[in-house]
Amino acid sequence: MPDAVNLSLFLAAAMLLLIVPGPNMAFVMSHSLAHGWRGGLAAALGISCSDLVMTFMVSAGVGTIVMSWAPAFELLRIGGACYLMWLAWQAVKKPARKQGCEVKLESFGSIFIRGMLNSLLNPKALLFFMVFLPQFVALGRGSISFQLIFLGSLLALIALVFHAVLGVVAARLGRTLREPRNRPLANYAFAAVMAAMAARLILFERPT
Structure with a gap:
């Protein structure tokens, strides 16, 4: 188990990372x-x-092992960008296809899978975990693997609470957009966010 000092630093760093706008925040909102x-x-x-x-x-x-293979970063980066652009295209097609009829919302499961793929196809997310978590491991305080799993699970829990609250707030703000007459605008806004995330992945998420 990490010591109290490392754990306190970890919690502070995790909260600071979460409140800085990034792709996960944009995805949830x-x-x-x-x-x-x-x-x-x-x-x-x-x-x-x-x-x-x-x-x-x-x-x-x-x-x-994965990141030591040179093409892995590029494959994940390009794959992630293509996936986000596909989501944008699917959103753009909806207004034309469903104009004048009630729009069916995406299922909970499909959005859940999108959330997983959005992170797993971002190579810098894996690099972040490889660099971030070991900083807070306390040598001599038990198994390093256990400490890494503990810290990563704690980060996942904190992120879940933060993003869930963010989602509720954004949903309240977005009630007007989800009205049938405004649905095409909501779809185009969603497509714009996905396309912007894809562009960010291609243009800025390069190996350093």
Whole structure:
């Protein structure tokens, strides 16, 4: 178990990282605006589950093996960008296809999977876990793997609560957008966010 000092620093760093606007925050808010608080909660759960997956990858050393293969970063980056652009295209097609009829909201499960893939297909998310978690491990305080899993699980839990609250707030603000007459605008706004995230992944998320 990490000592009290490391744990306190970890909690402070985690909260600071969460409140800084980033792709996960944009992802949760866009789904909350488009699908209500359930959409935001599903996205938050998906992101937190991906955090747990990456935590276990780091603990088991899989993350290091994956990222040591030179093309892995580029494949994940391009794959993630293509996935986000596909989501944007699907959103753009909806207004034309469903004009004049009641629009069916995305299922909880599909948004949950989107949340997981959004994080898992961002190579710098895995690099972040590989760099961030070990800083707060206390040598001589038990198994390093256990400490990494504990810290990663704690981060996933904090992120889940933060993003769930953010989703509820965004959903309240987005009620007007979800009215049938404004639905095309909501879909275009969602598509714009997904496209912007894809552009960010291609243009700025390069290996350093």
